[in-house]
Amino acid sequence: MSQANTQYQTKTQLQQxxxxxxxxxxxxxxxxxxxxxxxxxxxxxxGEDKGIDGYQVAKWKYNAVIAFEQFPHRRINSYNLLAIVSAYLIDSEWPRDVYGLDDPEIDIDVVSKDNATILIELQLMDDIELIPDDNGPVQFNGGRYRVSLVPINIAESVDLQQRGDE
Incomplete structure (x- = not known):
């Protein structure tokens, strides 16, 4: 294997x-x-060991609320908003069924002929992971850590060698 590419997400599902x-x-x-x-x-x-001295200590399952004030429901079809939320959740490939995450609930309150207040409530889940840090605020497993997603090493290429007949 050649060099590995270190990639990890630092934003919550709600921020994304x-x-x-x-x-x-x-x-x-x-x-x-x-x-x-x-x-x-x-x-x-x-408490799952993720390798590279990192650990997943928990998953944070929460109800997320997204509120749109002054949503211009005459300029943007509300169904487009529903489709965008659905597309994000499907494309994220987060195993919603495995973790029993409820489908989004949407409340649309038309405030005027041009504006609505829209509340989107949904369940999301984030991984809480630790990486070693001598000055980190979390004492765990005999060491000091800080909260950060553990880097994932992804191989950029693989060298295969074929063995001859023996």
Missing amino acids: LCEFLLTSLQPVIKANNIDAWQERGTLILS
Whole structure:
């Protein structure tokens, strides 16, 4: 094997979904028209050794709420918003069924002929992982760590050698 490429995601599922929504709905929707938060979470303990001295200590399963203020429902078809959320969740390939994550619930409240308030509630899950750090705030397994997703080494190429008949 040759050099490995270190890749890892540092944003939560909720941050990634919000960025996807903003990118998909620009220029009509601006960052100040959207708010998001986590509530009613469950910490699912793991302790899984991820290699490279990293550990997954838990999964954080939570209810996410995304609120659109002044959503221009006459300029953007609300079904486009529903499709964008659905597309993100399907493309993310997160095993929603395996972890029992509920499907999104959407509440659309038409405030005026031009604007609506839209609340999207859905369950998401993030991995809580630790990597070694001598000054890290987390003491675990006899060492000091900081919260960060453990890097995943992905081979860029593989050298195969064929053995001759013996």
